[in-house]
Amino acid sequence: MATPVRTEPVSAVQVGIGWLGLRRLRRHYLLAIGGSIVAVVVLLTLLAGIVAPYSPTQAVGERLAPPGPGHWMGTDQLRRDVLSRVLHGGRVPLAVAALSTVISLGAGALLGWISGFWGGALDRVLCLVMDAMYSFPALVLAIVVVAMLGPGMLNMVVAIGIVYIPTYFRLARSQTLEVRAMEHVEASKALGASRLRTLFLHVAPLTVPALLAVTSFTVADAILTEAALAFLGFGLPPPTPDWGFDIQNGQKFLQAGHWWLVAFPGAFIILVSVGFGMLGEGLNDLLDPRRRHLR
Amino acid sequence: MGRYIAARIALMVPVLLILVTVMFVILRIMPGDPVLAVLGGRNVSPEVIEEYRRRLGLDRPLTVQYVEYLGQIVRGDFGVSMRSGRPVLQELMERFPATLELAVAGMGVAFVLGLAGGMLAATRADRAADHAMRLANVGLFAMPIFWFGLMLQMVFSVELRWLPVGGRLDPVSQALFEPITGFYVLDALLQRDWATLGLALRHLVLPAITLGVVLSGLVGRLSRTRLLEVLRADYIRTARAKGVDERRVLWGHALRNAMIPIITVVGMQFALLVAGAVLTETVFTWPGVGRYLLTSIEYRDFPAIQGTVVFIALFISLVNLLVDLTYPIIDPRVRF
Numbered sequence: 001m002a003t004p005v006r007t008e009p010v011s012a013v014q015v016g017i018g019w020l021g022l023r024r025l026r027r028h029y030l031l032a033i034g035g036s037i038v039a040v041v042v043l044l045t046l047l048a049g050i051v052a053p054y055s056p057t058q059a060v061g062e063r064l065a066p067p068g069p070g071h072w073m074g075t076d077q078l079r080r081d082v083l084s085r086v087l088h089g090g091r092v093p094l095a096v097a098a099l100s101t102v103i104s105l106g107a108g109a110l111l112g113w114i115s116g117f118w119g120g121a122l123d124r125v126l127c128l129v130m131d132a133m134y135s136f137p138a139l140v141l142a143i144v145v146v147a148m149l150g151p152g153m154l155n156m157v158v159a160i161g162i163v164y165i166p167t168y169f170r171l172a173r174s175q176t177l178e179v180r181a182m183e184h185v186e187a188s189k190a191l192g193a194s195r196l197r198t199l200f201l202h203v204a205p206l207t208v209p210a211l212l213a214v215t216s217f218t219v220a221d222a223i224l225t226e227a228a229l230a231f232l233g234f235g236l237p238p239p240t241p242d243w244g245f246d247i248q249n250g251q252k253f254l255q256a257g258h259w260w261l262v263a264f265p266g267a268f269i270i271l272v273s274v275g276f277g278m279l280g281e282g283l284n285d286l287l288d289p290r291r292r293h294l295r
Numbered sequence: 296m297g298r299y300i301a302a303r304i305a306l307m308v309p310v311l312l313i314l315v316t317v318m319f320v321i322l323r324i325m326p327g328d329p330v331l332a333v334l335g336g337r338n339v340s341p342e343v344i345e346e347y348r349r350r351l352g353l354d355r356p357l358t359v360q361y362v363e364y365l366g367q368i369v370r371g372d373f374g375v376s377m378r379s380g381r382p383v384l385q386e387l388m389e390r391f392p393a394t395l396e397l398a399v400a401g402m403g404v405a406f407v408l409g410l411a412g413g414m415l416a417a418t419r420a421d422r423a424a425d426h427a428m429r430l431a432n433v434g435l436f437a438m439p440i441f442w443f444g445l446m447l448q449m450v451f452s453v454e455l456r457w458l459p460v461g462g463r464l465d466p467v468s469q470a471l472f473e474p475i476t477g478f479y480v481l482d483a484l485l486q487r488d489w490a491t492l493g494l495a496l497r498h499l500v501l502p503a504i505t506l507g508v509v510l511s512g513l514v515g516r517l518s519r520t521r522l523l524e525v526l527r528a529d530y531i532r533t534a535r536a537k538g539v540d541e542r543r544v545l546w547g548h549a550l551r552n553a554m555i556p557i558i559t560v561v562g563m564q565f566a567l568l569v570a571g572a573v574l575t576e577t578v579f580t581w582p583g584v585g586r587y588l589l590t591s592i593e594y595r596d597f598p599a600i601q602g603t604v605v606f607i608a609l610f611i612s613l614v615n616l617l618v619d620l621t622y623p624i625i626d627p628r629v630r631f
Contacts, residue, residue, distance in 0.1 A: 128309060131315040133314075135615065136607070140569065143573070149344060220436075228570075231439075248444065251578075254445060254449050257454070269442065270439070270442075273437035274434060
């Protein structure tokens with residue numbers, strides 16, 4: 001039975017919404033909200049030097065003052081302004097998340113393309129290795145890698161970069177298998193193009209949108225993993241502000257009721273990973289409208 | 296059934312082999328000398344480094360080390376802790392019940408909350424309750440578990456003083472209590488020690504909620520999707536047409552059929568639970584395997600680090616096996 005076509009009168013308001021592109025905005029509200037949150041937090045973090053009222057590392061107030069005028073998020077045990085530390089504290093997590101995502105996306109996509117395109121024994125071995133890695137807790141893997149490399153920002157980048165390789169590998173591989181069966185790939189082979197040329201010119205580019213859509217989720221995940229690593233003491237040495245590390249520091253004062261040292265850095269972690277999560281959902285909807293209601 | 300289990304265990308071997316090999320690569324071959332990492336930051340003479348290297352057997356060729364490492368694992372020999380001088384496996388087995396108790400309790404919380412939320416969202420699809428649940432899921436996905444634990448601690452232990460801040464028992468009871476299995480709740484029940492049972496439960500509440508709530512987002516999201524699919528099935532319409540009570544339709548017919556994929560995916564995500572347990576144990580000073588790993592790293596106890604990682608890998612493989620074996624219980628159509 002054919003679906004009846006719905007004809008409804010179009011109101012002026014609806015026309016206005018359409019004209020302003022607001023309808024598109026409403027349809028992609030996740031993308032808009034997530035994108036705005038991410039943009040604001042990234043901007044605040046980048047401009048922390050200008051926006052923050054005080055230096056993140058210098059004593060400026062009383063010791064452990066609760067939130068109030070002058071210090072909206074209170075001060076810590078070294079008389080530093082928590083708001084200023086929170087604003088500066090996003091630099092390390094965001095940089096680590098971005099750089100580690102570049103590593104895992106690059107390595108995972110490359111291995112996934114090759115594995116999916118070449119197939120055979122190489123594919124089977126790579127799949128087994130990646131599945132084994134995937135089944136292991138990412139955080140524990142990252143902890144062990146950092147423990148072996150030693151604490152520090154670059155080592156956190158490497159550790160987190162490694163643990164998310166399987167995520168991209170699996171996606172790149174499954175996408176490659178899909179694209180490989182398409183006619184234009186057949187045509188490219190028939191025209192005598194080399195396998196490398198076919199893979200990188202005709203297969204790989206078509207898998208990129210799906211990979212990019214996942215990136216937003218893994219960035220959110222990487223921020224949480226970085227926070228956990230910093231919380232456990234594998235991050236940068238003090239006094240560098242870092243959300244995860246500042247929470248660990250604040251933990252000592254929680255029992256005495258000084259909640260603001262822990263609450264605010266955590267709120268920012270949640271804010272930014274919610275932002276990336278929503279951005280990811282929105283991107284998914286945008287790239288694949290069919291999946292919209294299945295999620 | 297027996298043949299299936301045997302085949303399934305045989306299948307575990309290559310995965311485990313790869314997992315322990317990946318660990319070997321990380322621990323021995325990656326840039327960064329384990330000995331230097333272990334002794335790093337201290338002023339040590341080359342002789343000390345050589346001695347350490349020799350004691351750990353790291354002075355031999357990598358292939359020899361690898362074969363020996365595999366041999367040790369097969370024999371169940373996890374080496375000797377450098378800190379305590381005791382076998383690593385023995386130390387792990389002492390701490391494992393604590394982690395398992397926490398994991399089981401956390402899983403329980405996650406399933407109760409997740410299924411309730413998923414049910415609520417699925418039966419009111421696209422209405423306010425549904426949107427609220429989805430919003431909550433986004434928040435849960437983004438929440439650092441250690442932060443959530445600290446917040447619960449602050450409210451319920453520090454401010455309200457309802458529940459203990461951490462540990463499995465208070466120091467006095469801990470000293471007097473003689474565990475049998477290491478699962479304190481079970482032990483207290485076995486010994487009919489009601490005071491200790493109460494204490495053990497009170498200590499378990501916050502860690503279990505911390506772990507469970509963060510994971511409940513996953514369960515909730517999955518159960519919503521699966522329930523929505525199942526509720527469209529013909530047999531649900533049949534059940535309703537027969538006049539079966541709606542509650543029975545939901546809990547008996549729909550939920551039972553939705554459970555398999557939920558359990559599968561949650562089982563596959565068991566790694567998340569372990570990662571969460573490491574952080575939860577840290578926040579609540581819960582003396583489990585996660586704390587053991589972190590303490591071993593802190594004391595640069597290389598055999599203990601390696602042993603713990605292999606132990607976790609074994610444990611996860613075993614859980615995956617168990618998840619597979621629960622299918623026929625939930626779905627009678629599945630026969631091995």
